[in-house]
Structures are given as structure tokens and as C-alpha cells.
Amino acid sequence: MSKRSAPIASVNMHSKKSNHWSLGLVESMKDPECIVKKTKQAVVIKDKYPKAKIHYLVLPNEDINSIFKLDKSHIGLLEEFGDVYNEIQNEVELPVKAGFHAVPSMQRLHMHIISTDMVSPSLKTKIHWNSFTTEFFKPYAEVLEELKKNGCINKMSPELHKSLMATELKCNQCSYKPKNMPQLKEHLLSHIMKYRLPVRPVK
Ligand code: AMP
Numbered sequence: 001m002s003k004r005s006a007p008i009a010s011v012n013m014h015s016k017k018s019n020h021w022s023l024g025l026v027e028s029m030k031d032p033e034c035i036v037k038k039t040k041q042a043v044v045i046k047d048k049y050p051k052a053k054i055h056y057l058v059l060p061n062e063d064i065n066s067i068f069k070l071d072k073s074h075i076g077l078l079e080e081f082g083d084v085y086n087e088i089q090n091e092v093e094l095p096v097k098a099g100f101h102a103v104p105s106m107q108r109l110h111m112h113i114i115s116t117d118m119v120s121p122s123l124k125t126k127i128h129w130n131s132f133t134t135e136f137f138k139p140y141a142e143v144l145e146e147l148k149k150n151g152c153i154n155k156m157s158p159e160l161h162k163s164l165m166a167t168e169l170k171c172n173q174c175s176y177k178p179k180n181m182p183q184l185k186e187h188l189l190s191h192i193m194k195y196r197l198p199v200r201p202v203k
Pocket of ligand 1: 024
């Protein structure tokens, strides 16, 4: 089973060893090399396998396993995540978006802040692509609204999850429909050119 298809909720927490891959974010939170900034209640780290030029993760200091453990008492925490998002938007030179995977694979609640170029050697599969460009990526503002309205975040059905992962490839910046990932990755370079950034060769 791939990491992406192993939702954390299905893993037996009591039997898990402290070096289990799904605990990697908690380790990275302690590593000064990974930390981008800290706030009162949260830590921002670099994603170890970035799927775009800019890819950060925002995690709470509090041991909250995932979005499914959030309740109304966490609204202030999520608002702090929003402040971090605003701050980062002002600091970086590329457009970024913030949100949560509907079915996270790693433990400890984490919000992705990711630039929309999606140019990165670590972006390899259709599942990587669809996890950031379909409704599998739940925008920050919608998650906050859902929490305020319902007091919890609802789980996505396995059927919808499966169909989103199978969505045909389509560029997130224009109507181009590539046949495969190499074509898509090549095409994405044409969009990032407008930002006049140094572009490393994409594998
Ligand atoms: P998710 O699907 O929302 O659980 O995404 C988990 C994210 O964590 C992915 O974007 C991974 O690239 C990233 N990741 C995996 N292991 C680590 C690690 N040890 N440190 C930092 N980021 C990681």
C-alpha cells in the first residue's frame, strides 16, 4: 500500500513504533534545519518532498492528530494558521495557496502552504498532482468555515477520494490537458517563466 493510500486514521496508534514514517513531521518540527518560523501555537517547516517551488507545512505545538480531531475550541488555533498564511504570502515572490488534504497520510495536524507553479522534482505522480489540484485539497478558508459552522471537519467518502485521485490530468493554470506527467511537468515550466525565477532542470 502506498503512503498516499494509507490514511492515518487506519493506522493502529498503540502499535506504532516511534520511527514510523507517518510520524516524520513530528521529528521535522524539532529539527532547526527544517523550521521556517514559529508562532505562539504553531511551527512552520519546509516540506521534505516539496511539490512546488515553495512548499511549507504549518503544524500546531499541541498534539492534534489531524483535521478530524478539531473542534470549536481550535478556531483560535486555525485563525493563527491564517495569520501565518497571510505573513508568508507577503514574504514570497510566487502566488501561494493554503489548505489541508482531505485524507492526510502523515500524523500531526498540518496545513500545506504551497506555490501554484507546482514545479518540483518531487512532483512525480498523478496522485501527487491530484492531491493538490482537485477538491481533495481543502482550502484553508473552507476548513475554517466548516469548523465554525459544524464544530468538526467531515471525512471524505472513500468513493470520492478514489475518483478524485483518478481525475484526468489538467493544467492548474490553463486549459491544457497533458497525456502524462512528463508532458505536464514540461508544460508547467512555460507558466513559471513569467516569474523570471531560476528554474532547475525537472527530472
Ligand atoms: P499529507 O498528505 O497532507 O499527509 O502530506 C504530508 C506531507 O508531508 C507531504 O507533502 C510530504 O512530502 C511531507 N513529508 C513527508 N515526510 C516528511 C518529513 N519527515 N518532514 C517534512 N515533510 C515531510
